[in-house]
Amino acid sequence: VRASPQDVWECIKPVAGGPRTKWDQNVKDFEVVEAISDAVSVCRTTTPSAFMRIISPREFVDVVLMKQYEDGTMLSAATNVEHPLCPPQPNFVRGFNYPCGCFCIPLPGEPDRTQLLSFFQTDLGGYLPQTVVDSFFPASIAGFYSNLTKAVKALK
Helix, strand or coil, X not given: CCCCHHHHHHHHCCCCCXXXXXXXXXXXXXXXXXXXXXXXXXXXXXXXXXXXXXXXXXXXXXXXXXXXXXXXXXXXXXXXXXXXXXXXXXCCEECEECCEEEEEEEECCEEEEEEXXXXXXXXXXXCCCHHXXXXXXXXXXXXXXXXXXXXXXXXX
């Protein structure tokens, strides 16, 4: 990504009230259910309906770790968790995130560029045909990077 790791991190970090709900078309809302420490929290993320409303709104509850390493790499890692303060909500299908995350990695000698490594495996839950899921995800991933690029440019 053509932006500093700090700018990329500012756009993607999982915090309530952060910019991600504005630019990421797959994140409608993000809330902290419980702050366990400065680095670890339980969070609920909701998504809007998608794919011409074939995919209903989803909610995901995850334990999230944020960390910065000595080399400047910033990490957000998460996995699904059940939490008594966050039972399944009406009008949402509960999805399930397997261990996932994003690394914002500085590129030596290139302060205005970031290697963004993201990995995820999501079970959207509900009764979606696999063909719908397979059609939705590639465009969703491409849109994430395209919209992130626009969001970091807008920070300047």
